[in-house]
Amino acid sequence: MNESGSSQARAWLRHPWRSLRSWLADVPVVDPVERRNAPMVQLVLLVLAVAASLLWIYRIVFSGIPWRSGETVDLLTSLGVIVVCLGGVILIRRGRFQRATRMVLAVVALMLLAASARNGFDGQAYEQPMQVVWLVLAGLIVGRPALWCMYAVLVLAIVLGIATDIAADLPTAAAPPRHAVSDRIGSGIIAATIFLLVTLAIDRSVAALRATLREANRRGDQLALANARLGEEIAERERLTEQLIHARKVEAVGHLASGVAHDFNHLLGLILGHARRGMRSDGLTAAKDALGGIDSAARRATAVAQTLLNFSRRDATRVEVFDANEALAELQPMLTQLFGAGVRLDIEPSAGPARISFDRNQFSLLVLNIATNAHQAMPEGGRFRIAVDAGTTDTVSISFADTGQGMSDEVRGRIFEPFFTTKPAGQGTGLGLAVVANLIAAAGGRIAVDSRPDHGSLFHIELPHGF
Template sequence: MSDLPSSPSAEGVRPRAGWLWRAPVADPVDRRNAPMLQVVLLILGSLPPLMWAYRIALSGIPWRAEETASLIMSLAVSAFALFGVVLIRRGRFQWAIRQTLALIAIVMILSHALDGSSRQGYEQPLAIVWMVLAGLMIGRRALWLMYACVLAAFVAGGVVDAGRGNPIDTPMNVTISVVIGGVIYLLIAIVIDRSVRALRESLADATRRGDALAAANRRLEAEMAERERVQQQLVHAQKVEAVGRLASGVAHDFNHLLSLILGYAEKGRRLDDAGEAKKALAGVEAAARRATAVTQRLLTFGRRDAARVERFDLVEALRDLQPMLRQLFAPGVRIAFDLPEAPVPIEFDRAQLDLVVLSIASNANDAMPDGGRFEVTLRAGDDGAPVALTLRDSGHGIDEQVRARLFEAFFTTKPAGRGTGLGLSVAQDLVAAAGGRIEVDSEPGRGAAFRVVLPALERRLADA
């Protein structure tokens, strides 16, 4: 594997079209290097055979015996290069680069040992390419190992050159040439090593930052999911609390309905006239339907359902809520509704709207222990103006300190065991999630008015 660091955050390589980019390489860094290496290997695998074919068939120069070894080594390198392309196409990137560089190092040393360094003038600059590939695609150890092979080739070639008896290639000149070449390639190796190390450190730093951002994103997603789960639990808990407050009113209504049913049944039992008995049974059926409507309304309201935004008429929803409000308030509280005749369409979760209204009404009921008046007023502006639902009570009012913390979670002024401090907090969150707000106008001794402002349906659709 490459010494360059990899991580899941680096997997997001932008997909590119083309055959070279579709190599099934797992490591992200190797996958980025695969196209370039394939190009190099394809050139190395195809160009030398073509050049040797020209030398043999078209050059017209007599064949020399020493060229046979060069031909064999050159064709071996080309064969291994093409085999390296096959390995990359099978996802074996590191195998491809390592076996290719190993063969090139062996061939380079043998070429210098057989022909000397003086005859390798054209091939020597290629050693820089192999050092760069070793450093970038394998690591620092491979870079310095390739440099050692280059130095060994220079030494072997120098020995051959010095043994030929050429007056120019004296042992001193050859030694100086080997030293100079070794120093030059040493400087090149140092530059490559420092550059690769800087690149590796930059990549590692970017990878760490990417991992940190990915971890932070996962934590944020988990926190958002947990917040949503807790919000649903709070909403359900407030529904249960509201249903509990409605229980006494429901019991009173059921006693009344049962009395009607028993009265109609008794009347029907005593009547001989079939027509009158039929009317009595109709009264029984009507009372039973009212009882069924009450229970169904409570069951629908108290269900643990996920938020379901829907389009509905707010006027109709408030009218349907009137029986539950009357069950919620004490007998001494009068309830007044001021609703427009025209429909007021909004988009909201209907059960959550009931919860918002009942939460505010529950606090209003507690603020009027000796009775009072609760008003529900709905105003819809023109041309997409916000919808304003005002819930006003004639209770003891709210002072400035309490009003500042009114929507704070778990804050309550009620005695222990009589309130969770979550009703208004949950109501505000639900309204805010729908793009609205709750405004409070209250002073001690002058009652309280909660103004629920919701976006009009036309504005919500225009914004979308």
């Protein structure tokens, strides 16, 4: 035995019932209802085959009762039932569930008729409760037509059995007593009525179960369709959100363009100055100093360009843990360029690390959007202050305060609405603060604003701590 076989044998020895359930359920049946019923049907067929085999082994080997003339036929009938049951199990194991069930029911129906015609109604009296099993099997597994066909077989078996009993009671020269015939017919009607009630109960139960199953499948299909549509809508919303964020980045870069141009002009002036000084100098040392100055200015220009490219490029959201103090320090040159000389910029970091869990590029976009609104609210200059408070709670607080024009209650209530703007047509999209609010909400944070006309604005945000 190979290693896989030995491990399976050990599993059977340790957990026989669990292994049996797994074995019965492991069938290549496609239909989910049939796959659910397959373990029970296999178990019934195996129990019938094993029980019949054990009974006949006991009868032949251990009972000690002399063999009677009619038992040979009974033995052959039982062997037929055993073969059919085992054959049904084999068919189910090969995925042919319906064929196995129909074959078993057909053979059982023929054997019932044959046994009733041979043994009579009285001879089958002790087996009648067992015949309910075939009604249940036909109704639950195959369907209503099979259920009523099996009931018709049982009624026909009752008729054949009563006819056999009456024929057996016929005396040599006279008819059986009238009351004996009526008693037998009455017993047959009672048995047929009982089977009818059982059949009706199974029929109604099967109809209700199948109706419930159809409704559940219909609702499941509707739910799957709705789930698919929801997934498509979420994907579309994420795509539009990414496009909107990218558009806001480009817009923020546009606001920085004049400051960047000024910086580049200054750096180019430095490069040209060092180049002229190097060309006018005669000594090697002076030439090296000029080249060093050119290299330094070029590196600063490269850093400015790379910062803008990194910020404006279109990347998927990547949440990371970083220190808000360090991120604001890196943004300080860009903010200085944005405000120019007319606005005083103050950044007050927290005493200790202020680690947050956020997308770093989106954090830059968030800060620049709030700063852009503050800059537009201070056309004659003023002060913009950023204060970080790591605190002792699960959030990091960042406050943005300006000394601009402020907002009325009506405007303050709508500033986070998409496309809402107080600027003239063509001078604003009304998307900046809406993007800020969405980014903070998506990260599990909160944003609040306090503002009054002519008293400036204070934006207060809370972001989750990064651990």
